[in-house]
Amino acid sequence: MAPPSVPLSVWLLAAFDPVLILVAVWLGWKADQLGKVFIAAIAALVASVLVSWIFTSIGIPWVAPVRADLPTLFPVRIAAALIWAGGAYAVRRVVKR
Numbered sequence: 001m002a003p004p005s006v007p008l009s010v011w012l013l014a015a016f017d018p019v020l021i022l023v024a025v026w027l028g029w030k031a032d033q034l035g036k037v038f039i040a041a042i043a044a045l046v047a048s049v050l051v052s053w054i055f056t057s058i059g060i061p062w063v064a065p066v067r068a069d070l071p072t073l074f075p076v077r078i079a080a081a082l083i084w085a086g087g088a089y090a091v092r093r094v095v096k097r
Helices: 008-015 018-030 035-058 074-096
Strands: none
C-alpha cells in the first residue's frame, strides 16, 4: 500500500511551523554543547505538534495542522527542528568568537 500523496507545500509548511522555529532557535541559541541541540530539537518537535494539535482541535486555522486524517510529517518536523536548532547553535558560536 502506497503512502498518501502529500503535496510539497504541506511538507514545507510543516518545516516552517512558527512554533517549531521559535522553540528550536531559542533553545538552540541557548545550548552550550552540541548534544543539547538534539534536546532542543525534541522540545521544538513536541511543542510544535502539541500547539498544532490544540489549534486544529479548537478549529483555529494553523500553518501545519495535526489531525487524524492529515499526515503529521514527523520526519519533516524532526529534520527541520534539527536544522533550526543547529543553525542557531552555530550562529551563536560564530558570534561569540
